[in-house]
Amino acid sequence: MRLNSVLAEVTERIIRRSAPTRRRYLDLITRQQDRGVSRPRLACGNLAHAFAASGEDKTAIRSGAAMNIGIVSAYNDMLSAHQPYARYPDQIRLFAREEGATAQVAGCVPAMCDGVTQGQPGMELSLFSRDTIALSTAVALSHGMFEGVALLGICDKIVPGLLMGALRFGHLPTVLVPAGPMPSGLPNKTKQQVRQLYTEGKVGRDELLDAEAASYHSAGTCTFYGTANTNQMMMEVMGLHVPGAAFVTPNTKLRQALTREAVHRVLAIGMAGDDYRPLGRCIDERAIVNAAVGLLATGGSTNLAIHLPAIARAAGIVIDWEDLDRLSAAVPLLTRVYPNGAADVNGFHAAGGMGFVIATLLDTGLLHDDILTVAAGGFADYTRTPALRDDHLVWGDRQSVSGDDTILRPASDPFRTDGGMRLVQGNLGRGIFKTSAVSPDRWTIEAPAAVFDDQEEVLEAFRAGKLDRDVVVVVRFQGPAANGMPELHKLTPSLGILQDRGYRVALVTDGRMSGASGKVPAVIHLTPEALPSGPLARVHDGDMIRLSAQDGTIEALVDPVEWAAREIRAQPGSEEGTGRELFTFMRLGADSAERGASAMLAAMEHQAV
Template sequence: MTELHPMIAKVTQRIALRSAAGRRRYLDLIERGRDAGTNRQNLACGNLAHGFAASGEDKPVIRTGAAMNIGIVTAYNDMLSAHQPYGRYPEAIKLAAREVGATAQVAGGVPAMCDGVTQGLAGMELSLFSRDTIALSTAVALSHAMFEGALMLGICDKIVPGLLMGALRFGHLPTIFVPSGPMPSGLANKEKQRIRQLYAQGKVGREELLESESASYHGAGTCTFYGTANTNQMMMEVMGLHMPGAAFVNPGTKLRSELTRAAVHRVAAIGWDGDDYRPLGHCVDEKAIVNAAVGLLATGGSTNHAIHLPAIARAAGIIIDWTDLAELSRVVPLLARVYPNGADDVNAFHAAGGMAWIITELLGNGLLHRDVLTVARADLIDYGRMPRLENDALMWDEPPTAPGDDAILRPVSNPFSPDGGMTLLAGNLGRCIMKTSAVDASRHTIEAPARVFSDQDQVMAAFKAGELDRDVIVVVRFQGPRANGMPELHKLTPPLGVLQDKGFKVALVTDGRMSGASGKVPAAIHLSPEALGGGPIGKLRDGDLVRVCAVTGTLEALVDPADWDAREQALAPPPPFDTGRELFALFRQHSDLAEAGASPILAAMDAEA
């Protein structure tokens, strides 16, 4: 077995030491969950009868308690393209469960918000907290004590992190995540980006823009760019929580159906009554969390996981921070270029070797922990194999020896970049993340006067008026979790790209988020502490010189210290009252910092502990 890279070992050990007390409490918690109440054998007759009353032909088996009953937690809706296929999954899962003597029930549904629909609108202010709502809904579903295993049906941005956070509270259950796969490729992503920029400049109209978008997002499955949804699928693979190779197989195919069937059979095989018990809470340990971070860096994944990964880790009693991510980024090379970091989409990535190549190459160079407990039969090496059908039987090929397209995938010996492109910036404005993997090296340092805004609509108005046609640091504050739920500022990507293409030095600084689809414009994001409550970004004024530097890892307002110290904080804009935002007031008031996961429920849980 290849020796682990010293930095991977160092960061893992530091995380384990930092997390020791919390991890011990968590493992004790899930042990009690298995033995002291949250299982079917402890239900009274009236409780149990309620649980199987409508189970039809499965009723006798559920009643005896002699076989695993699998709880299905589904994020199905048919507005969200990636989740539309899940409508038919429960019946297929029940049939597959009966094949191995088990049963399955839909334990509950969770909301599935589409960020693509809500981008730039008031509804986006519910997006991040939908993750915590999903975690709560997952816990409600699994709290019925009817299940010895679980299948999570979810794929998109906040949904997989929320499902995982909620399922970890019931970490004594063996649990497998079941994806639905990406839609087939449509209009090339670069062409879509070109039309968006033309629209931002007023050179094409709404009808041409809508035609372009419709050609891009045209069927069932995840969007094909490498944003947060597809980064989720990468992470589930590298953490060993999928069936191997399940991430990027298209919906509606025989291979997709067989992978789902295999997940049902496998979860039935790893229950606590057998000799291969693999509970979720043991699979998600410090090594698995580090593997997820390494996969994120090696593939140029979504910056949203700089928030989601700390939240997932905390749900398992583990503490990871941006310093850990930054140190890992320095030694993990960029091995993939998938749009927006490259020209090709996730279907091309998968065809070139995809996750099988990434995991094989990282393991072979000591950059992943191989000795982790996965839901598969061996260890992480299983995830270096690509699934296929032979005479309708599911099989896995041997690990690839080379990538199929070196414009998309590279070996460690010849990476696209020697580092993972996730940089921690710190200075007198706080701590933040900058993703450099899609940003040209000539733009890794930007120094320019600030133009300060309180929302992205103000930025759009200034852009259309020509007020930003210069070197500029666009500052958008009061976008943090406590201010307005930390919406993504994806609407800013086209106009900022236009300014950069005109030759101006441009960067974004914000306490909000950018989409996993953000790309070529330098963006210092997730700035903590946020403006609301006293973050230094609240002191910035129009014209202040600001320096954003990924080379030195600094973010600074170049203002006389005496002047800076004497300044008062800007006042927050009055909150709007629409789209249900007011229902999440409690979440906003109790949310943690972005670096800790921006989670109100984990903050409350830690306080109670």
């Protein structure tokens, strides 16, 4: 199939823009491969320290005759998605020994749960935990003991952080090893209804906690299509998983077989063989475009509009929101998965899942089919779904038919003809408007502003009845530099209630809204952020605000002379506690949301210049 013209144009645009930085990056990983730190170059004392506790693997690691896989794990048993990783290192060592190789846990990275910190002070650490994870990954791999890498991570900031760190060791073959979603519990839509009833005071805390516990009930990723599951989709369309591994539930024979295959694939694509596939070559401009297409075609999390530019920059590739906007106009929406529909990711997987999505996008020229993947047969392998046959891992036929067209449709008959993520811009800056879950009659909102500097102020105003009207809720000083750019998902039930009461309601913020962004129109990630002098800092209560996905605008309808003369509102005093003050250096160094909101990458690029 001939490549879609918009896809080709955007890819070429990215290649041209990225040429100098991509060249520097590829030079870096070539130098790392040729003369970087590695086992053969370690002094005897260095090497002895590294295999001292390796038991039966000691002789093999000492000899250097076979690959040694570095495991970087995001395990903790508070985070349901990562709790299954407790047993993975022992399994990976066994699977490596089957091929005469070895594996060691190179290091562990922090893995916070946004579901636990949502609306709490700890959420202000969330985005910057991604840089922390990247730095931790680099520390783990800096020992020079490894010829391949297995990255164990799933959730929001964790997969991007692992990739950003591992890409600085891009000469190493690397596979992402997921653990899968928990089985379906209380339907997500029912859970959301209980949340709204609680917000209205119609049910108590016990009923709310019962609903939440019935939804989030066991080991595995949350089953709604938020950032964690969008990450897993992205790993498939970038070819960094074993094909079809994303949405197989934990603690099953099939999941274990996929982990075994992941280990064997790391070993098969090592630099000593004739099928060398280093991470830094797998993640190129085409793979990044594939990730963007997957995001749009599945109605994925808006958080990836921040994470994808950051991952790309770590590989020397520069993308922006205009690239996403252009692709969104050409990529159809193929899925209805909560919050964009009633089904969860288990229903999506049962209907054909990633195999079907990739197959139908390839059939219409909407994915690059020539990317370098970790799969033996290349990208075509990702159109098939794994299964066990007589306890052996096999892949079925190409997924060419949807098992449920209320969840999953072909590109020839999509739910919508566009991908539902728009760039809007105007005198309030540039932001992202996710339309895929928003009724088209609400894509344009014009209403007076109610301005807040904190989400708790919004909730107080809601409870006092001050927002019972047509209103654009402006929540500012929520950007990376101000307070670490927390998600404002706590506002979702209240704003949804106002909309259900018949009001024209929207949210405008320089913060994030999370992978659970839903039916209320919202312009998020506004950049420049309010701090120190972004346009949001000029907005007053009562200003008419107009936002429109149709024409791509976000405007304060204020006389330009008055607008220019307005005093810049100062940020309220920043809070301390819960470790927030430890991240001050990241807030001071962070760049814009459109560039990935990373202090680490900003500093790295400044040094390169």
